Amino acid sequence: MPQTVGFQYYTQRGLWKLQLDICPCDGELVEYLQKKQIYSQSVFHFGTGYHHLLGIENQKFDKPNEIFAITACVKEHDAYIKLCKHDRNLAKYYKVFYGNIYTLTEKSLPKFDLISLFHVGEFYLPEEANFIHQNDRSLVNLFLNRLNDDGKILFYTKSLGWEQTKLIIEDLESQKKIHLFEQYKTLLIYGK
Secondary structure, three states: OHHHHOHHHHHHHOOOOOOOOOOOHHHHHHHHHHHOOOOOOEEEEEOOOOOOHHHHHHOOOOOOOEEEEEEOOHHHHHHHHHHHHHOOOHHHHEEEEEOOHHHOOHHHOOOEEEEEOOOOOOOOOHHHHHHOOOOHHHHHHHHHHOEEEEEEEEEEOOOOOHHHHHHHHHHHHHOOOOEEEEEEOOEEEEEO
16 A cells, blocks of 8 residues: 555556455445446446456446546556457446546536545555645545535445544534445445
8 A cells, every 4th residue: 555655656566456355345336336226327436446347347237327436556547448448338437547536626526426435544645745635534525525415425444544534434424414324245335
């Protein structure tokens, strides 16, 4: 993770291969979308993984979701480009942006029906503050502001940054800005 190796090293050399036994969040998100029949929605996804499981499985739905995802890993973005060259339909509903999520602002984001912030607390580095707009707390608030009124925001309880994320969630709950809608396996689903 960037806290261990530094942001520049991580962006150039990092990648996450599919390891559902270690990190099941993307697999559980796909299951959740299917179980709840969440289709034809606008989705933001933080952390694509080298596997791009969400995008690949989404295109199998009868009514795919429109997914906008972000990765800070060059190799993960390169994998997306290769997948799109092999299957041009993938990019129709799954767009992957290479960049640092902490540089995003309200002006750069549309509204979403579902937002997965599985990796909050894992990537923020204070030494990057001069190059970004957000920290973990303001990032969650940013996405709450970009969430449609009946939308859902999802968190992953086994994230390496969960302890930090949990504090942010508890604070937002105490302010009545979010409420727990349901839990699905290791995912917590919140509404406004």
